[in-house]
Amino acid sequence: MSSTGSTISQLYCPKCGKQFSADEVHQLCDCGSPLLVRYDLERAKKTFTKENIGSREKSLWRYRELLPVKDDENIVSLGEGLTPIIPLKKAGSKAGIPKLLLKDEGIIPTGTFKARGAAVGVSKAKELNIKQLAMPTNGNAGAAWSIYSARAGIRATIIMPEDAPKITRNECAAAGADLYLVKGLISDCGKIVAASIKKNGWYDASTLKEPYRIEGKKTMGLEIAEQLGFTLPDAILYPTGGGVGIIGIHKALKELKELGLVEGELPKLIAVQAKGCAPIVKAFDEGKKESEFYPDSRTVAFGINVPKALGDFLVLDAVYETGGRAVAVSDDEILKALKELAEVEGSFVCPEGAAIYAAAKNLREEGYLKETDRVVLLNTGAGIKYPDTLSIEVPYLSKDAVL
């Protein structure tokens, strides 16, 4: 074994406080809550310094003290992480937020932020000697877990709604996953996965049902801090479906603060949903700590069509604790924002990424975001994965045409 330097110490339940060994396979807590990973931050302090990190590999594995994988040999990597943060000067000026930034998770293996969760989740599964995992998916997570499982030599059973983005089917199939389609929703797929796991004893890789995906997503927060020179922005907007990203970013920033690497107030964490599927927004507006199932959900931003998230209470915690917000935008606003970002900034984002730009404009208009605020938009995926989102008509030219 060649030690990564991970300071993982245990798993704990954020709801009932129960603790578990991090060297055994655990899924949910006995109380039904997702489990989180705790690190020995006092030990991490010794090596997790700005200087050390800055000179390490250009991937999320540079944050090894705060990641759960203990043995280098178990790291399954395709070079994920350290996605760029680019200034949106023109769009920001238009929106009245000149210091608007975009962290672009389209520039990562599989083209979405799901690669982070899969890289860390699959690596830890390998370390735990898992041979077969299963999960339901709206597309991108299944694609990422298929791809990383292939690299790890782990068998993956993936079940997705037939309406999921077609390219994600190809990714799963190309990687040799056992892929199945269902005429239904991700919740229907989830039931088949649960029953099959129970019958066969497979590892459950469903969102938040294993504790390590969130540790991968967390690295977005670590990177934002590092890339801004270990300062914190005033707000981070995040498209929120299952919410693992916003939970992870919140966890990351708190860990960095405990390590003494960042100072001051945490950025306002803003959960953005679509008006057609806004359970977190409804809970926030009603001052509640958990969300309710959102019936008949529907939005062009397929990745955030999650009517009831297992980690809803952790998302709401993140929002409440940081003085953030939960807001919803319409599909029309999403499509307009998508086109505007591409035309003005050359950023061809996914519909979910367009949603947060639309939300930022709305929040500036109502005065919640200030002109002086430094605001990070987290685009979760590349526009190229969604060829059918924009309907375009292109004129034809004859071979002897001159423009």
Added chain:
Amino acid sequence: MSSTGSTISQLYCPKCGKQFSADEVHQLCDCGSPLLVRYDLERAKKTFTKENIGSREKSLWRYRELLPVKDDENIVSLGEGLTPIIPLKKAGSKAGIPKLLLKDEGIIPTGTFKARGAAVGVSKAKELNIKQLAMPTNGNAGAAWSIYSARAGIRATIIMPEDAPKITRNECAAAGADLYLVKGLISDCGKIVAASIKKNGWYDASTLKEPYRIEGKKTMGLEIAEQLGFTLPDAILYPTGGGVGIIGIHKALKELKELGLVEGELPKLIAVQAKGCAPIVKAFDEGKKESEFYPDSRTVAFGINVPKALGDFLVLDAVYETGGRAVAVSDDEILKALKELAEVEGSFVCPEGAAIYAAAKNLREEGYLKETDRVVLLNTGAGIKYPDTLSIEVPYLSKDAVL
């Protein structure tokens, strides 16, 4: 002006030797050859050191001394470059090349290596005060130039065959380019572009008709050297259509050698084509310095369907000078290699990237590549841009199914 530190000194013709100012707009040489950029390498030596470069931004702009843009304000960036090099241990062992590496250009804005040429080409166009450019494209180059032109505020007219990958149409349209389709080949598009440029006085951004795209592509060579600790691999395999990448890599490695940053023989540069479109291979097999138009070309790897490249003589130079090869693989080999890389390594590459893996296996089998060789495969784009390359059939499950 805030100087980038570029040491660009002039443009020169690699065919007739004529020199041109790098502060004026130039397209082809009077003799019809592409022009190349020359740098003041003596001056570059002072700041282009391993230590300096290693601590710079995580993008291709870290190589600023060897890039043509003089003023920071003209840099148009979406965070492109420093794509990962990942080991292909399992595939390499199967192929008898244990030290097989993949440089993955799928992990870059727009999902292909075309982003490099566009980033540097558009930035220099901005510096030269260009307001309108035009080009024919097989898809990905047009997408990249549309996206970067949008960010730069430059108007882009893009003409592509209707058979080009559909997603690239959406990228151009989303970015607000003036996009047109033609029922024909890229050569038909090229004729319309040429006539329209002549009539309107636009900037010609066609492959190798402006000297700066190649400088962007060159950074792949700079990165390979830097990422391997300023050592050189034994061979680099490159999918070759227009050939700008292999020309650029060759130029980069020669510049690094002149700077004293790498030592020893240059890696064998291996141009890989499809059997259905192999003009460079034919020329190589016949010992010629230029290629002939390859009639009725056809291959599943659309990006290398280029029957006659303007820079063919520079590609052949690169191959001859380094003791390299030009080889072709069949579409069947390409599709098999694509599936194999995804299943074995989790690398979902584009068809062009699959072609070089197939070629590496063939070259190992015939003994040209050795078991001890360190071999870099350059995958030019993400598999997710080509949803129709693999035909897959996915079984359906009923909602009450248990696996």
